[in-house]
Amino acid sequence: MRIGELARATGTTPRALRHYEQAGLISSERTPNGYRAYDDGAVVRVRNIRCLLAAGLTLDDVQVFLPCLDGDVAAAPPSERGLRVALERMAVLDARIAAQTEARDRLRAALRHGSGDRVRPVA
Numbered sequence: 001m002r003i004g005e006l007a008r009a010t011g012t013t014p015r016a017l018r019h020y021e022q023a024g025l026i027s028s029e030r031t032p033n034g035y036r037a038y039d040d041g042a043v044v045r046v047r048n049i050r051c052l053l054a055a056g057l058t059l060d061d062v063q064v065f066l067p068c069l070d071g072d073v074a075a076a077p078p079s080e081r082g083l084r085v086a087l088e089r090m091a092v093l094d095a096r097i098a099a100q101t102e103a104r105d106r107l108r109a110a111l112r113h114g115s116g117d118r119v120r121p122v123a
Contacts, residue, residue, distance in 0.1 A: 001043075003028075003036045010046040017046065023059045025049055025069070041070055048073040056093050061085050 003014045020026045026045055028036035048069045052062045064085045068076045
């Protein structure tokens with residue numbers, strides 16, 4: 001299957017697929033005219049990559065899950081390394097959420113102070 005077909009089958013873009021390939025997460029063969037050709041298993045692999053990215057992991061994080069990207073990644077028992085990566089990523093996300101919450105609270109306080117409490121929180 002060509003890159004456009006794989007993109008349509010997985011709900012992604014050819015650019016993202018080229019990025020995944022550059023990161024070593026997927027591979028293709030080149031046809032005589034230079035087009036990328038992917039095997040049918042690439043659909044499952046790309047869907048799993050997208051699932052892991054949607055869960056907040058980075059492409060570097062996804063590298064840890066290479067051995068299970070061709071199966072049901074959500075149902076596979078997690079490895080120790082996979083769990084460690086997921087927990088580290090969750091800690092990063094928790095820190096970012098805390099920082100954003102603090103920024104929002106400071107902005108809300110500044111708006112209240114400057115507007116005489118006319119601004120109501122959107123929360």
